[in-house]
Amino acid sequence: MRKNTTVIAGSLAAFLLAGSVSARAEEVLRFATWDSDESLAIQQAIAKKFEEKHPGVKVQVEPYADGYDQKLVAAFGAGSPPDVMYMWNFPQYYTSLMPLDDLIARDAAEIKPDDIPQGLMNTTRVEGKTYGMPSGFTTQVVFYNKDMFKAAGVEEPKEGWTWDDLRAKAAKFRDKDNKVYGFAVDAKPDPYDFEQFLWSNGTKYISDDGKTIDGYMNSDAAAEVLDMFGDMARKEEAATLHLGDDTSGDTLFKGGKIAMFQSAMWSKAGIDAAGFGYGVAPLPKFGDKPAHSALGVSAMSIAKDAKQPDLAWEFVKFFSSPEAVAMRTNDLPVRTSVAEEKGMTSDPVYKPFFDILATSDIETHAFLKNRNWGKVQDNLARAIEATMIDQGNAKAHLDDAVKRSQRFLK
Amino acid sequence: MTIAATAPAVVQKRRSAFSRHLTAYLFISPWILGFLFFTLGPLLFSLTMSFHDWPVVGERTFVGFDNYRTMLLEDPQFWESLWITVKFAAIYVPFNIVMSFLIALMLHHATFASGFFRTAFYLPSVISGVALVTIWSWIYSREYGLLNFMLSLVGVDGPNWLGDPGLAIVAIIIASLWGFGGTMLILLTGLKAIPKELYEAATVSGVPGWAQMLFITLPMLGPMLLFTFITSIIAAFQQLTIALLMTKGGPLGSTYFFAMYIYDNAFKYFDMGYAAAGSWVMFLIVLVLSLLVMRWSSAWVYYEGEVKGGDRNA
Numbered sequence: 001m002r003k004n005t006t007v008i009a010g011s012l013a014a015f016l017l018a019g020s021v022s023a024r025a026e027e028v029l030r031f032a033t034w035d036s037d038e039s040l041a042i043q044q045a046i047a048k049k050f051e052e053k054h055p056g057v058k059v060q061v062e063p064y065a066d067g068y069d070q071k072l073v074a075a076f077g078a079g080s081p082p083d084v085m086y087m088w089n090f091p092q093y094y095t096s097l098m099p100l101d102d103l104i105a106r107d108a109a110e111i112k113p114d115d116i117p118q119g120l121m122n123t124t125r126v127e128g129k130t131y132g133m134p135s136g137f138t139t140q141v142v143f144y145n146k147d148m149f150k151a152a153g154v155e156e157p158k159e160g161w162t163w164d165d166l167r168a169k170a171a172k173f174r175d176k177d178n179k180v181y182g183f184a185v186d187a188k189p190d191p192y193d194f195e196q197f198l199w200s201n202g203t204k205y206i207s208d209d210g211k212t213i214d215g216y217m218n219s220d221a222a223a224e225v226l227d228m229f230g231d232m233a234r235k236e237e238a239a240t241l242h243l244g245d246d247t248s249g250d251t252l253f254k255g256g257k258i259a260m261f262q263s264a265m266w267s268k269a270g271i272d273a274a275g276f277g278y279g280v281a282p283l284p285k286f287g288d289k290p291a292h293s294a295l296g297v298s299a300m301s302i303a304k305d306a307k308q309p310d311l312a313w314e315f316v317k318f319f320s321s322p323e324a325v326a327m328r329t330n331d332l333p334v335r336t337s338v339a340e341e342k343g344m345t346s347d348p349v350y351k352p353f354f355d356i357l358a359t360s361d362i363e364t365h366a367f368l369k370n371r372n373w374g375k376v377q378d379n380l381a382r383a384i385e386a387t388m389i390d391q392g393n394a395k396a397h398l399d400d401a402v403k404r405s406q407r408f409l410k
Numbered sequence: 411m412t413i414a415a416t417a418p419a420v421v422q423k424r425r426s427a428f429s430r431h432l433t434a435y436l437f438i439s440p441w442i443l444g445f446l447f448f449t450l451g452p453l454l455f456s457l458t459m460s461f462h463d464w465p466v467v468g469e470r471t472f473v474g475f476d477n478y479r480t481m482l483l484e485d486p487q488f489w490e491s492l493w494i495t496v497k498f499a500a501i502y503v504p505f506n507i508v509m510s511f512l513i514a515l516m517l518h519h520a521t522f523a524s525g526f527f528r529t530a531f532y533l534p535s536v537i538s539g540v541a542l543v544t545i546w547s548w549i550y551s552r553e554y555g556l557l558n559f560m561l562s563l564v565g566v567d568g569p570n571w572l573g574d575p576g577l578a579i580v581a582i583i584i585a586s587l588w589g590f591g592g593t594m595l596i597l598l599t600g601l602k603a604i605p606k607e608l609y610e611a612a613t614v615s616g617v618p619g620w621a622q623m624l625f626i627t628l629p630m631l632g633p634m635l636l637f638t639f640i641t642s643i644i645a646a647f648q649q650l651t652i653a654l655l656m657t658k659g660g661p662l663g664s665t666y667f668f669a670m671y672i673y674d675n676a677f678k679y680f681d682m683g684y685a686a687a688g689s690w691v692m693f694l695i696v697l698v699l700s701l702l703v704m705r706w707s708s709a710w711v712y713y714e715g716e717v718k719g720g721d722r723n724a
Contacts, residue, residue, distance in 0.1 A: 070677045077466040092680060096467045179553070188660070244573020244661060245552050374679055386662055389575070407484055 026058045029311055030082035032075070033061065034068035035298075038269065039330040046324045050315055057311065076303075083312045087124075087132050087301035091371050094126040098302040101130050103313055111317060115335045119361030123297045126368065132299030135319040136331035138265035139293040139360060140196060141352045142166070142284070146277035148173065148259040157260075157281035159355075163228060166260065166284045170237040173259040183238040183260045184249045185229040187388035191377045192294060192365060193264075194384065197225045199292035199363045200285065205380065210369030213405060217380060218398035225286075226387040226394035234391040243388065264296055265331045265353070282352040292363060293356040298331065372408040379404045456686040464683035477687035488688070490663065491671040492695075494579065498667065499646035502583050506642050507635065510593035517594075518601040528598070535591030539651035546585040547572070547656055575664035578657050582665055585652055593638045600634035601627070632711035639707075640700050647696050668692060 033043055040063050047059040062082055064071040069089065075081045076096055087093065104113060113121075116134060124132035142157065149156050154172050157165070170182025195205055203221040206213050216222070232238040239258060241249050253261035254274040261267070262283070271278055283291040300319050302312045318324055325333045326342070332353055333339045344350040367373040383401035387394040435442075460478070463471045481488045517528055534542070549556045550571040558568025571581045604627065612622050628635075650669035653659060659666035672692065676685035 073466045073677070073680055093467055188658075244550075244570045244578070244657075246547065247553075378674075382663055385660060389573075389661065404486065 026056055027308060027311060028058045028060050029084065029308065029315055030060045030062060031315065032068075032072060032082040032085040033063055034065065034086050035330075036063055036065045042328055042330060046319060046327055049324070049327075050318050053318070054311075054314070059315065081303040081305070083306040083308065084300055084302055084315050087299050088297070089367070090124060090126045090131050090301075091368060091373070093301070094129075094131050096304050097131045098304050098306065098309065098312075099129045099131060100133065100302070100313075100316075104130065104133075107317065111320070112337075115337050116320070117334070117336065117357055117361065119295055119357060120297050120334055122361060122364060123295055123368070124299045124301075132301040133316050133320045134297050134299050134334040135325070136298040136328045137334055137357075138296045138331050139353045139356050140193060140262060140264050140283055141293075141356070142260055142262050142281040143253060143267065143271055144260045144279050144281060145253065145256065145258075146279050148256065152259070154259075156279060157284075159282060159352075161281065161284050163284045163286060167232060167237050170232070170260060171235070174236050179257060181236065181239040181252075181258050183232065183262075184241050184252055184258045185232055185238045185388065186241045186249065187385050188242040188381065189384065191381050191384070192367065193296070194294075195363075195366060196283065196292050196294040196360075197286075198222050200283065200289060201225050202286075202289055204363060205366040206369055206373070206376075208364070208369065211409060213376065213409065214402050217376075217405075218395065218402045220395070223394040223398055226384060226398070227392050230387050230391040230394065233388060240388055243385075266296075269330060280349050280352050282356055290359050291356060293360045294365070295357075295360055296331075297334075370409065375408045376401075376405040456689055459683050459686035460690050462683040464681070464686070466680045466682060470683075473683070477684050478691070481684070481687055481691065487666075487671060491666050491668045494664070494666060495647055495649070495668040498579060498583060498649060499643060502586055502646045502649075503639070503642045505583070505587055506590050506593055507638055509587060510590045510597050510638065511631075511635075513590070514594045514597040514601055517598055532591035532595060534588045535595075537589075540655060542585065542589065543652055543655040546581075546588075546652075550581055550656075572657055573661055575662045578661055578665045582649075582652050582656065585656070586649065593642065596638055597631065597634055600631045604630045629710075629712050632707075633713060636703070636707045636711045640703055643699055643703070644696055647692060 031043075031047065033040065035043060040061075044061050047061050051057055051059055068086070072081070072085060076093070081096070087097070090097070104111060120134040120137050121130065124130055124134065144157060146156065152172055154169050157169070166183065173180055173182035191205075198204055198221065201221045201224060203216060203219045205217045205222075207216055229238070233240045239252060241247070241252075249258070249261050249263060250267050250270055252258045253263075253267075254270060256276070260281075283293055285291045300316045302309065302316060306312045320334060322335055322338050325335050325338045332350070333342070333344070336345075339345050339350075339354060345354045367377070370376070379401040380398075383394070383397035386397040390397075461472060461474060463473050463476075513531055517524055517531070520527060537545075548554075552558060552568070552570045552573060555568070555571070557571065561568040569577055572578050608626050608630070609622060612626060617625075648669050649667050650673060653665045653667045653670055654673065657665045659670050668688070669692070672685050672688040675681045675688060
């Protein structure tokens with residue numbers, strides 16, 4: 001309560017003094033984040049550190065949580081965007097964001113851009129310009145329950161395993177009476193993450209010039225991926241998530257109802273707390289094609305009309321500095337040096353996250369290629385869901401999605 | 411000269427009339443100001459928006475009727491979601507009114523614990539949308555839901571209520587009907603307002619119960635029924651909360667209501683102009699439906715002291 005009062009008093013003071021020439025009591029920097037709970041606490045701690053280093057600066061952390069996109073767009077619409085914000089939807093906002101390339105080049109000695117993997121930087125670029133600095137990231141992996149593997153006498157996954165391997169293992173866990181499955185497939189996956197399976201099978205949602213989806217989104221390779229998941233559901237190798245039921249894969253995995261669970265860093269803290277032995281395997285490959293992962297990146301952007309652009313840039317730089325990056329335990333360090341220093345690149349739990357990062361810098365997420373992707377994506381999501389309900393028939397559903405989406409590509 | 415002589419008196423009269431009215435206007439001014447600033451203002455503003463390409467971030471451009479043209483001619487989602495809403499309304503509205511009427515009738519005649527039942531039936535209406543959705547999600551859950559558990563007791567293997575494209579809309583209609591308390595309360599008030607003498611006179615004259623219902627209760631309730639009819643139609647067309655939270659428009663878009671289509675255009679695609687155009691289409695549809703109902707109602711709604719069948723122009 002007292003903390004709140006100071007924040008309010010601080011912002012009030014800043015507001016009152018904003019117009020005057022006299023020295024300000026405090027400079028307030030507004031920072032919007034989509035995180036909550038523990039991740040939010042970490043960011044508040046980083047912001048505190050920044051305040052210590054910059055006396056007279058107050059960072060006002062604004063956690064928009066679930067309604068992040070709605071609240072951010074409202075703030076922009078009302079002409080009072082936060083100075084610094086988490087950003088993922090660059091194509092939607094980049095005209096209102098500050099390009100950072102010149103600043104990065106200017107402060108290269110301090111930032112050491114080579115320490116940040118290229119794949120991560122790629123997610124913040126629109127039309128060749130950089131609009132965000134990565135501060136944390138995650139790739140996708142498969143968590144598996146070691147206790148269940150032991151009890152069932154199934155060999156644990158190995159590096160370089162394939163979807164066929166996963167399916168063979170999963171089939172051995174099915175227990176009808178106890179509602180136990182080997183794996184879980186999602187009828188409503190986030191299409192952003194789902195594209196990794198198409199990449200891994202040698203295709204993508206949309207051409208690199210962002211103009212063609214026919215022959216990409218509905219290619220045979222894409223249909224093969226969807227049909228495979230549908231088939232896994234039909235043969236009961238996997239439970240189907242989000243088909244009229246909101247039970248999450250996290251809940252099933254933590255409850256010992258599925259033996260393997262494909263997810264990312266955001267599931268790890270919960271699994272740690274569940275208290276059983278678990279291992280982390282890389283994403284399976286399709287045959288001998290290399291596996292690619294979606295990149296979930298928390299990037300920091302600055303509003304074009306930020307009142308204190310220099311201070312905002314200092315803050316963004318600090319968020320991706322080794323000191324701040326090392327504090328983020330709920331996602332992965334964007335700096336290779338920090339990851340190595342913490343021994344994460346050789347730790348069996350973290351290694352798969354970093355290994356796949358190395359092979360995930362050649363593809364660009366679809367939404368960065370076309371401004372209307374959000375609308376196309378909804379048709380695609382429906383095709384995925386339809387395939388999971390039919391437990392197959394992917395080609396027809398994808399063709400339909402392509403047909404319905406053509407008008408958005410003009 | 412006469413004008414000059416009478417003028418002050420008129421002014422005084424006017425002034426007193428004005429000051430008398432001023433008090434009244436002051437009393438209703440909170441509503442009037444609220445209406446002007448928070449209803450009429452945004453309404454007209456959204457009309458302007460609907461003629462623009464209006465992204466939240468970036469340039470606005472005037473596009474004339476383009477939004478409306480695209481919506482009506484090129485966007486299959488518009489027709490699909492409109493059709494879902496019409497289906498929903500066609501089932502929800504009559505059920506809502508008939509159910510409310512029957513329960514109101516029972517409560518009206520209840521001799522035992524009527525206060526308790528009135529509260530019990532009205533209670534769901536005061537529950538906020540989110541809580542209502544949470545409760546019904548539990549009831550409908552396939553594996554752990556109350557409904558399927560009860561079905562299993564009588565040996566029925568319950569369906570996947572929210573996961574089946576054919577059933578999800580039924581599930582939403584049932585959940586929506588649960589909030590019938592408001593309509594019920596209006597009809598109950600209407601029933602209580604019907605003079606007892608009418609029934610007494612009818613009973614004395616040997617008019618049977620069903621005829622009393624047909625010739626006394628229903629006609630006397632006419633204005634109330636009309637009101638609930640129109641508000642139910644409006645509520646049906648604006649259905650958003652339950653679908654948004656319980657099914658997210660799925661499965662396979664089978665519960666993608668028109669209001670959700672507007673919501674997505676605005677807050678998911680940030681296409682404010684297109685969304686505003688959608689709102690205006692909805693407004694026009696509801697307006698036309700309401701006018702049709704009003705016109706039709708003159709055949710069956712009787713207002714106090716009104717005489718029908720004679721010379722209407724008299």
